[in-house]
Amino acid sequence: MSENYKDILSNLSTSVDQETLLLYLQGKLSEDKKHEIEKQLLQTEFDEEAMDGLQEFKDKEQLQYMVEMLNRDLKKKTEKKKRRREKMNIKDQPWLYVSILILIIILALSYIFIRRMLTNE
Amino acid sequence: MKGDKYQHITDQELLEKFYADHKNEWLGILLQRYTLLLLGVSMKYLKNEEQAKDSVQQIFLKVIQELHKYKVEYFKSWLYMVAKNHCLMKLRESNGKSTVEVNDNITNKADEEADRQVLLQNDHTLDLLELSLKELNPEQQQCVTLFYLQKKSYQEVSDETGFTMLQVKSYIQNGKRNLRILIEKKQEEEKNNK
Numbered sequence: 001m002s003e004n005y006k007d008i009l010s011n012l013s014t015s016v017d018q019e020t021l022l023l024y025l026q027g028k029l030s031e032d033k034k035h036e037i038e039k040q041l042l043q044t045e046f047d048e049e050a051m052d053g054l055q056e057f058k059d060k061e062q063l064q065y066m067v068e069m070l071n072r073d074l075k076k077k078t079e080k081k082k083r084r085r086e087k088m089n090i091k092d093q094p095w096l097y098v099s100i101l102i103l104i105i106i107l108a109l110s111y112i113f114i115r116r117m118l119t120n121e
Numbered sequence: 122m123k124g125d126k127y128q129h130i131t132d133q134e135l136l137e138k139f140y141a142d143h144k145n146e147w148l149g150i151l152l153q154r155y156t157l158l159l160l161g162v163s164m165k166y167l168k169n170e171e172q173a174k175d176s177v178q179q180i181f182l183k184v185i186q187e188l189h190k191y192k193v194e195y196f197k198s199w200l201y202m203v204a205k206n207h208c209l210m211k212l213r214e215s216n217g218k219s220t221v222e223v224n225d226n227i228t229n230k231a232d233e234e235a236d237r238q239v240l241l242q243n244d245h246t247l248d249l250l251e252l253s254l255k256e257l258n259p260e261q262q263q264c265v266t267l268f269y270l271q272k273k274s275y276q277e278v279s280d281e282t283g284f285t286m287l288q289v290k291s292y293i294q295n296g297k298r299n300l301r302i303l304i305e306k307k308q309e310e311e312k313n314n315k
Contacts, residue, residue, distance in 0.1 A: 046201035050161030078149030
């Protein structure tokens with residue numbers, strides 16, 4: 001019984017995984033399991049408020065689809081950034097800077113050479 | 122959502138991996154764990170399914186930007202604060218009213234929680250809890266007892282008491298908060314009497 005009393009005051013975060021939460025919202029869990037989830041969702045304000053909001057969705061079956069769409073979009077965003085950075089890393093290769101430097105030196109030398117030729121004429 | 126191959130890695134470890142190489146991929150994995158909760162919080166405040174979906178996408182972007190700027194220690198608490206502030210800002214924009222930004226001191230909150238857990242180990246606190254339970258109003262007392270001590274689900278409590286599910290939830294949430302306040306008051310009184 002004292003363990004049950006401890007549950008009332010406990011605020012330790014024990015996250016419920018999203019799949020279980022979806023099953024709960026769709027009413028697909030046993031009463032015992034429901035109680036466990038409800039108890040855990042009272043642990044933090046984040047979980048409590050999220051639960052209040054999720055109950056307001058009209059079609060609970062659609063929630064899984066919405067989450068999948070949002071996750072797909074998130075994945076695209078985080079992967080795109082990674083590719084862009086990888087491209088930048090390629091540009092960061094030292095040979096590129098050496099080539100640019102050599103090109104500048106050749107251009108400068110050519111300029112001096114042509115200028116001298118023209119002055120001599 | 123299924124088959125998360127990073128399930129064994131904690132939020133903290135994913136954050137550390139991100140801070141080590143700054144690859145957004147880690148944040149993608151981390152944020153995916155909270156999509157449903159963020160959708161719920163956004164819906165709670167915005168009361169519109171489409172706006173809630175947009176809000177989640179905006180929160181994702183904000184989190185990715187912010188995490189590049191500074192280090193976060195308690196990710197879940199921080200994420201909740203970002204999400205709540207974002208929703209309050211959206212409400213302010215649509216209502217033209219001012220709202221108060223939440224700026225909790227997360228470190229202090231975590232410390233307080235650690236103190237609370239230490240208190241729980243104390244049998245005396247549990248005695249105070251038992252006493253305080255009797256001081257709650259009858260509805261809260263009945264719902265808290267059925268839920269925590271008799272391990273009934275909201276639905277079962279609702280069936281037994283005749284309250285709606287929303288009432289049951291509210292009585293339990295408020296009862297739990299009131300119990301904390303009552304216990305803290307009693308502890309304060311005991312300190313003063315010593």
